[in-house]
Amino acid sequence: MNIIKENVDDLNALLKVTVEKSDYQVKVDKALSDYRKKATTPGFRKGMVPMGIIKKQHGRTVLGDELNRLVSEGLYKYVAEQEFEILGNPLPKNDIEVQGDFDKPDTFVFTYEIGISPKVDVKITGKNNYEYTKVKVDKKLIDKQLEDLTRRYGKLISGKEIGEKDMVLGQFVELNEEGEILEGGIMNSSTISMEFIEDEQLKKEMIGKKAGDKVTVNPFSVSRGGKDTASMLGIEESELGNISEKFQLTINEVKIMEPAELNQELFDKLFGEGEVTSEKQMIEKVKADLVQMFEKDSEKILTRRISNDLIEKADIQLPEGFLKRWIIASQKEPTTMEQVDADFGNYARSLKWQLIQNSIFKNNDMKVDQEEAMNYTKSLLVNQYAQYGMPTPEDAELTKSAQQVLSNQKEAQQIYDMLAEEKLTKFFKETVKLDEKEVDYDEYVKIAQDSNA
Structure with a gap:
């Protein structure tokens, strides 16, 4: 041959x-x-x-x-x-x-x-300069976190009237277009949370209402849609397309979340027995946890900034016609060229970034070996056990579980990708020049959500 x-x-x-x-x-x-x-x-x-x-x-x-x-x-x-x-x-x-x-x-x-594959040769040095955005962990943000924690560990008590963050227990009754009770319509008792109502006009109308009061609501406006709406009304999700958008909500009871007190009992629940013994220590601990929590997001923003910059500067040309035909040929389900064209921009960008990553790894003698993947998988499993309050098994059993995860090609690829991304982020932080910039939380969220930031 x-x-x-x-x-x-x-x-x-x-x-x-x-x-x-x-x-x-x-x-x-x-x-x-x-x-x-x-x-x-x-x-x-x-x-x-x-x-x-x-x-x-x-x-x-x-x-x-x-x-x-x-x-x-x-x-x-x-x-x-x-x-x-x-x-x-x-x-x-x-x-x-x-x-x-x-x-x-x-x-x-x-x-x-x-x-x-086009030849891609990307070199990263200390001459490369990028903004490193950090969130300003100020009193406002700490107070918000303290409020969330005390509410999470608080208790529900009965209230007289509805407030902005209360829970409402009531009965939903389906109405017809004239606003009258629909004969044979839906009737179900359920609970809604005022925090999740996005319709500001409806929210304003409900605040101050008491047990026994009635209000007309659109069920989709007081729920999160899909399964949540169906569960609230006691029906199957497939039936949602046939229901009225007008329901009478009779308020039966108002529940207020009474925040937990900042005392030793709460400190022990949050941080372990005796780890924190005062409100001042708790505030310091909360601040440190917030800094650590946002660090991962800051690293993702940095990596995204660098990837956007490198993709633009590298000006990588791809065999687009071939790739589109290959995508169609490799799909399990029949796929048209129109469908491929619609998402090809995202695919091409992802492929270019992959080529750039490969070049960075090659030029800096970086790699992800089997032992690293095994240890990384075991650490993920340990965190998973801790999340569910389960004790970590012996190393032999943990290794066996990690081997099972890595034997699945799709899961193994995800593990290697995650590990490679961590190595790449670490390399960027240690190599490029970082211009640190602190912004308040609201601006930080906007930056994090902006794919071009």
């Missing part, structure tokens, strides 16, 4: 695969002989069917299978041995017919197209 590369341009090439009869004949003859031994054709004893009949029945299929195997293995080996790298996998060139006769098999020539 012989493979010849014909360049189309810098990013595209054709591979012409020539398969001689001597490459496949022995395997084809053996396969047909095996068919003959098992064949049960009327008029012939088992294993005695003439080879001519066997070839007529199975010859083309056996030949096709063997040619496909030979060509696939040959292409894989050829690409692995080359200095250039390809994107995706070789694709049969649809507008060039296979040379060869399956009825009189001899020499076959197959033509494949490949997309060649």
Whole structure:
């Protein structure tokens, strides 16, 4: 078998695969002989069917299978041995017919197209300068965190009237377009939280209402939609399309969250027994936890800034036509070119960033090995056990669980990607010049949500 590369341009090439009869004949003859031994054709004893009949029945299929195997293995080996790298996998060139006769098999020539990976060489040094955004952990933010913590560990008590953050227990009754109770309509008692109502006008109308008062509401405005709305009304999610947008809500009870007191009992619940013994220590601990919590987000913002900058400056060209055809060919479900075009910009950007990452790892002798992946997976499992309040198992059992996770190709890829991202972020922080800038929480959230920041 012989493979010849014909360049189309810098990013595209054709591979012409020539398969001689001597490459496949022995395997084809053996396969047909095996068919003959098992064949049960009327008029012939088992294993005695003439080879001519066997070839007529199975010859083309056996030949096709063997040619496909030979060509696939040959292409894989050829690409692995080359200095250039390809994107995706070789694709049969649809507008060039296979040379060869399956009825009189001899020499076959197959033509494949490949997309060649562009050469990317990215160097990061201390001369690279990037803003490192940090959140200003001020009194306002600490007070907000303290309020959230005391509410989380507080208790519900009955209230006289509805406030901005209260829970409302009431009965929902479906109304018709005239605002009258719909005969045979939905009737269900449920709970809503004032905090999650985004309709400000409705929220304003409900504040101050007491038990026994009635208010007309759109059920979608007092819930989070989908399953939450269906659960609130006591129906199946599939029924939501048929319900009225007017419901009478009769308020049965108002529940107020009474915050927990800042005392030793709360300190122990939050930080462990005796770790914090005063309100001042709690505030210091909360501040330190906030700083640590936002550090991960700041690192993600930094990495995003750097990736945006590098992608723009690298000006990487891709074999777009080939990649689109390869995406369509590799999908399990039928996919149109229009569908591929719609999301190709995101795909191309992701691919460019991957090429840049590979260059950074190569230029700085960085890698993710199996031992690191194993230890990282074990640390993730330990955190998962802690999250559910479960004791960490012995190392042998933990290692076995990590091996099971890494045996799943999809999960293993996620682990390696996460670990690679951590290494990359660490490299950036240690290498580039950081211009630290503190902003208040609201501005920080806007920056974090802005993909171009």
